[in-house]
Amino acid sequence: xxxxxxxxxxxxxxxxxxxxxxxxxxxxxxxxxxxxxxxxxxxxxxxxxxxxxxxxxxxxxxxxxxxxxxxxxxxxxxxxxxxxxxxxxxxxxxxxxxxxxxxxxxxxxxxxxxxxxxxxxxxxxxxxxxxxxxxxxxxxxxxxxxxxxxxxxxxxxxxxxxxxxxxxxxxxxxxxxxxxxxxxxxxxxxxxxxxxxxxxxxxxxxxxxxx
Numbered sequence: 001x002x003x004x005x006x007x008x009x010x011x012x013x014x015x016x017x018x019x020x021x022x023x024x025x026x027x028x029x030x031x032x033x034x035x036x037x038x039x040x041x042x043x044x045x046x047x048x049x050x051x052x053x054x055x056x057x058x059x060x061x062x063x064x065x066x067x068x069x070x071x072x073x074x075x076x077x078x079x080x081x082x083x084x085x086x087x088x089x090x091x092x093x094x095x096x097x098x099x100x101x102x103x104x105x106x107x108x109x110x111x112x113x114x115x116x117x118x119x120x121x122x123x124x125x126x127x128x129x130x131x132x133x134x135x136x137x138x139x140x141x142x143x144x145x146x147x148x149x150x151x152x153x154x155x156x157x158x159x160x161x162x163x164x165x166x167x168x169x170x171x172x173x174x175x176x177x178x179x180x181x182x183x184x185x186x187x188x189x190x191x192x193x194x195x196x197x198x199x200x201x202x203x204x205x206x207x208x209x210x211x
Contacts, residue, residue, distance in 0.1 A: 043175040050168045052116070052124045058093040060100060063111035067133040072177060075144040075184045076170065077137045078205060080197040085120050085151035092119045092150060109135045114148040116169060122161030124169055130178040140191045145179060153198030166208055185209050 081099060086092035100112040107113075113135040114127040127148075128134050136146030147166060149158055173179030185208055188196035 043171070050124060050165070050172045052126050052169075053089075053093075055126050055129070058096045058125055060096070060112070061104065063128070064104070065110050066128070067110075069131050069133055069142065071143075073131075073143060073145040073173070073179045073183065075140070075186060076179070077140065077144055077146050077186050077188055077191070078166075078197050078201065078208065079114065079136055079146060079148040079188045080153045080201055081117070081148050081150050082152050082154075082196065082198070083150075085156070087120075089119070089121075089123060092123065092125070095150065096125055103135070107135075111135075114146045116145075117148045117150055118162045118165055118169075119150050120159065120162060122159075122165040124165050130173065130176070137188055137191050145173065149197065149201055153201035154195065155200060156198070157200045158204055163204065163207060170208070 081095075083095070083099075086095045096112070096117065099117075103109040103113050104111065112127045115129060115132065115134050115136075116127050117125045119125065127146075130145075134141050134144070134146040136148070137144065147169070149162055149166075170179065170183070170185075174181050174183070185205060187202045187205055188194055189202065
C-alpha cells in the first residue's frame with residue numbers, strides 16, 4: 001500500500017429494531033439465561049452417576065428403524081408396564097425381551113416403545129435410549145421421553161429405589177443436553193384414555209417433578 005493512500009471504511013448499517021423486537025430479544029435472552037442457571041444448578045448437585053443396562057446386555061433385538069428427535073426432549077411421560085413385577089435382574093431382562101417382542105410383533109412398533117425402563121430394584125434399562133422418538137404416548141412422541149416402571153402400579157406403590165433412579169436419570173438427561181431443564185413431567189393418562197401409569201404411581205409423580 002502507498003504511504004499516502006487513504007483507507008476507506010464502509011459504514012455499517014444496523015438493522016432497524018422495533019420496541020416489540022427488542023422486548024422479544026430480551027425475553028429470549030432471559031429465558032436462555034434462566035435455563036442455563038437451572039442446568040448448572042441441577043448438574044452441579046448431581047453427585048451420583050446412573051448405571052444404565054444397555055440394549056445389548058439385556059438381549060434386545062435390532063429395531064426395524066429409528067427416528068431421531070428433532071431437538072431436546074421437552075416432556076417426560078411416565079408409564080407402567082402393567083404386568084407382574086420381576087423379582088431379579090435375569091427375570092427383568094427376560095421380561096424386557098418379552099415386552100419388546102409384543103411391541104414389535106403384535107403392536108407393529110419399530111422397537112420397544114419406551115426410551116427407558118426401571119426395574120423394581122432401581123436398575124435402569126435402555127429401551128430406545130436418548131434422542132430417539134418413542135412409541136409410548138400416541139401423538140405425543142416427537143418432543144418427549146417415555147420412562148416405564150416395570151410392574152403394575154394400580155395398587156402397588158413404587159419403591160424408593162425406583163423413584164431415586166428415575167430422578168438420577170432425569171438429571172443425567174438435563175446435564176447431557178438430552179432433556180430441557182424446564183421439562184414437563186406427565187403421566188400417560190394425562191394425554192390418553194388410559195389408567196397408565198396406575199393410581200399409586202400417578203399419585204407419586206409430584207416427587208419426580210422436583211428432580
